[in-house]
Amino acid sequence: MIDKNKCIACGSCVSVCPVNAIEFEADGKPQIIKEKCIKCGSCVAICPTQAITINDDKESKKLT
Numbered sequence: 001m002i003d004k005n006k007c008i009a010c011g012s013c014v015s016v017c018p019v020n021a022i023e024f025e026a027d028g029k030p031q032i033i034k035e036k037c038i039k040c041g042s043c044v045a046i047c048p049t050q051a052i053t054i055n056d057d058k059e060s061k062k063l064t
Ligand code: SF4
Pocket: 016, 017, 018, 019, 020, 021, 022, 032, 033, 036, 037, 038, 039, 040, 041, 042, 043, 044, 054
């Protein structure tokens, strides 16, 4: 998920996602489309404010 309070809407996560699983919403902040996300971790790594966490299932341990 993306913590919208931490996100500065830099757009890096949208650019780096290999499967276009991140889209900006009407409020100007991005959101991960879980159905598309392959949990590669690229967005987590690039986010300058650590706003992204991928911990919605047991596979999340692979990213940490
Ligand atoms: S973990 Fe990878 S596939 Fe999932 S939203 Fe982030 S960059 Fe995209």
